Amino acid sequence: MKLLSVLFILLSLSACANTPTRDEGIIHPGEVRVLQFDLKDGNPTLFCRGLPVRFSVTDKKAKAIIIESYFSDLSHYICEQKAGSKILETYIYKVVGKDYQAEILKVDMKTIKLSPKDQKRSDEEQLVLNKIYSSSANDFLFTKPFQEPMTSFKTSIYGKKRIYNNHKHGQHLGVDYRAAVGEKVPAANRGKVMLARDLFYTGWTVLIDHGLEVFTNYGHLSKTLVSEGQIVERGDIIGLSGNTGRTSGPHLHWGVKxxxxxxxxxxxxxxTKKAWPDDK
Ligand SMILES: [Zn+2]
Incomplete structure (x- = not known):
């Protein structure tokens, strides 16, 4: 395995030998980077780890959002700007592991296992969500950096492992903000409201598409104040915080997919603060 990865790095480096290569620094699992590059001639495409990544272009300056999965295997992360099979420029990220904390929760196992009726509802909602997540606008819908929806204390940060009764049961892949029922919740950025309805797990939820497969969602709301299909600006109030859905108390759950x-x-x-400066 080790020999294979050494071979892989050597092969990649020799492939880069004749093309300009940029060191893009470090990325941790669960994090985002914005790759900015000058678009070369020949209608180039961008591939990261061999998969196509869409990007936005203004005056031949391209921006792509680069992500590393929480479940990363920490393998080398190489992106290539290509024209056909020809590599025009290479960008290398070093993936470095991150220790996410664990929180131990004591719960009644009955509340984890869903009844057939709840399971059916949750499965149906998942299909609706999957459909939304597979259809995003063809360009970024925003021109400013993202903003956190609340400035209050974070009662649970991203990536915390959740251990129920000594069994690891997933992880919290969102941010929870302390919020009483009825506090205003603004949109983190400009985008299109794809969903504003009551879901089994996250209660009253607003889901926004920001383009090129960038989505944010806002859960456990007491009320939604937008309708599906509506374009919202950054800071527009999209709902009020609450404790709907499966939650132990009022708070705002903010998810980024x-x-x-x-x-x-x-x-x-x-x-995004670095790539889309607010003062421009
Ligand atoms: Zn949460």
Missing amino acids: IQGQYLDGVSLVEE
Whole structure:
């Protein structure tokens, strides 16, 4: 295995030998980066780890959101700007592991196992969500950095492992903000409201598409104040916080899903600040 990965790095480096290569620094599992590059001639495409990644272009300057899954195997992360099979420029990220904390919760196992009726409802809602997540706008719908929806204390940060009665039971792949029932919840950025309805797990929920497979969602709301299909600006109030759905008390759950992965919203805020400066 070790020999294979050494071979892989050597092969990749020799492939890069004749093309400009940029060191893009470090990325941790669950984080976001914005890759900015000058678009070369020949209608190039971008591939990361061999898969196509869509990007936005203004005056031949391209921006792509690069993500590393929470479940990363920490393998080398190489992106290539290509024209056909020809590599025009290479960008290398070093993936470094991150220790996410664990929280131990004592719960009645009956509340984890769903009744057939609840299971059916949750399965049906998942299909609706999957459909939304597979159809995103063809360009970024925003031109400013993302903002956290609340500034209050974070009662649970992204990535915390959840251990129920000594059994690891997933992880919290969102950010929870302390909020009483009825506090205003603003949109983190400009986008299109794809869903505003009551879901089994997250209660009254608003889901926004920001384009190129960048989505944010807002859960456990007491009320939604937008309708599906509506375009919202950054900071527009989309609902009021609450404790609907499966929750132990009122708070705001903020989720960020990009290219099919739940990522740390705080990282999205920090990285988009650099790439889309607010004062421009
Ligand atoms: Zn949460």
